[in-house]
Amino acid sequence: MRFVLSDLIPTREEQEGEGNVRYRMLYESEDKIYTRHIRGVYTRIRKYTGLPLLAAFFFIPWINIDGRQAVHFDLPERKFNILWATFGPQDGFLLAWILIMSAFALFAVTTWLGRVWCGFTCPQTVWTMMFMWAERICQGDRVKRMKLDAAPMSAEKALRKSATYAIWLFIALATALAFVGYFYPIRELVVDLATFNAHPAGAFWVGFFTLATFFNAGFMREQVCKYMCPYARFQSVMYDQDTLAVYYDARRGETRGPRKKGVDYKAEGMGDCIDCYWCVQVCPVDIDIRDGMQYECINCGLCVDACNSVMDKVGYPRGLIRFTSEDELETGKTKYLRPRLIGYAIVLSAMVGLFTQQILTRSPIEAEVLRDRGARLYREYRGDIQNVYTVKINNMDQAAHQFTIRVEGKDGLDYTLRMPRQIYLEAGEIYAVPIRISVPKEQLQDTKHNIDIIVEALDEKALADRHKTVFIGPKK
Known part of the structure; x- marks a missing residue:
């Protein structure tokens, strides 16, 4: 593969040094990232936001409601069971609605708190955090991992690496089973895989997502955040001067340098940054926050925890690196309520309200009426005028029901409905029945008459749907 000069950049050491400049690839890390383990406020927040999401992801497929899986996207049957409701292809607008609300929520949160979605709740971040935990448990902290990789192959190295990969593979397999379990009933999936009776498509996707998770969270990691995630590219459009993000206070930190006891570095004009590089060593995307705002930064706050712990050790105030805004760094003040953020909040609140109202008032019974559009718009039969319709009934409820159909008109005419029989539908069943209205x-004075065709369950009158249509007669 060929690369042009613009695809290459010099390393920091080469930029600062003299002599010949060597180049490294722009689209890949030069070295493996060895992150330092740190404790602090934002480390705990990452744990408390990640663990509930993981618990929900892994355990929701195992929950049953009324004898069926609580969340199951049945693609062959084109049914989506979510808790007590069942959705079909006709409910696709609800999915579009959810995606639009999610986008507005992301815009609002990014305008307010920057890229915190990436730093605390993004699946790429959460799964990478689990894989890094496995590395630390099996191979030790940062320095030990570096020494282990640099050492020649030995029994200890092979054992530690194998243990790491085994934990990675276990997490990846559990992830694949949970994900596919939302589409293939998970209790059946586990048994079918164990007995080698799984559908080929199910087995393929379990294998695919196992390998994808293993390599994505195990080896690609920061490459996804830097080069594959589109969010990193357009996040700056949503930032403004008051967006809260991770910043380095250069006025306080510069000039940076190491410290020795008994020396008054303040009198010598030195800043608070002791140039320990802990903020770089804990960064999961391998950037130096002291170089300013960078699109790779995921606002995870680990550099804040690292810097605060170092400030505590040297006796300096915390906050050299902190969540703040550009305005606060320059003027000492931040505007938390501003027009764009308020606009996002108003639009999002309205959309959530309308969506909630749509869900609460949604009927589990849906009827679709199609009038016969053949050559004969109406029929004459024994002095009556007949129109023929096809009524399609969709029982989206979780129980079977027996349905009846009736017709209503507001013009005082005597409508008579003829249908083959009462319709019994199982849960989730769709049935089309022809009817005649005479x-x-x-009595007919006009060519067109507006009527309502009502489909209702005999055992539960609240389960009903009304559809407006037209009755057509001869011209006078």
Whole structure:
């Protein structure tokens, strides 16, 4: 593969040094990232936000409601069971609605708190955090991992690496089973895989997502955040001068340098930054926050925890690196309520309200009426005018029901409905039935008459759907 000069950049050491400049690839890390383990406020927040999401992801497929999986996206049957509700293809607008609300929520949060989604709740971040935990448990902290990789192959190295990969593979397999379990009933999936009776498609996707998770969270890691995630590219459009993000206070920190006891570095004009590089060593995307705002930064706050712990040790105030805004760094003040953020909040609140109202008032019974559009718009039969319709009934409820159909008109005509029989539908069943509606010919004064066709369950009158249509008669 060929690369042009613009695809290459010099390393920091080469930029600062003299002599010949060597180049490294722009689209890949030069070295493996060895992150330092740190404790602090934002480390705990990452744990407390990640663990509930993981618990929900892994355990929701195992929950049953009324004898069925609580969340199951049944693609062959085109049914989506979510808790007590069942959705079909006709409910696709609800999915579009959810995606639009999610986008507005992301815009609002990014305008307010920057890229915190990436730093605390993004699956790429959460799964990478689990894989890094496995590395630390099996191979030790940062320095030990570096020494282990640099050492020649030995029994200890092979054992530690194998243990790491085994834990990675276990997490990846559990992830694949949980994800596929939302589409293939997970209790059946586990048994079918164990007995080698799984559908080929199910087995393929379990294998695919196992390998994808293993390599994505195990080896690609920061490459996804830097080069594959589109969010990193357009996040700056949503930032403003008051967006809260991780910043380095250069006025306080510069000039940076190491410290020795008994020396008054303040009198010598030195800043608070002791140039320990802990902020770089804990960064999961391998950037130096002291170089300013960078699109790779995921606002995870680990550099804040690292810097605060160092400030505590040297006796300096915390906050050299902190969540703040550009305005606060320059003027000492931040505007938390501003027009764009308020606009996002108003639009998002309205959309959530309308969506909630749509869900609460949604009927589990849906009827679709199609009038016969053949050559004969109406029929004459024994002095009556007949129209023929096809009524499609979709029982989206979780129980079977027996349905009846009736017709209503507001013009005082005597409508008579003829249908083959009452319709019994199982849960989730769809059935189309032809019906005939007739009116005495002498009652018809107009060509078109508006009518309502109502489909209702005999055992539960609240389960009903009304559809407006037209009854057509002869011209006078």
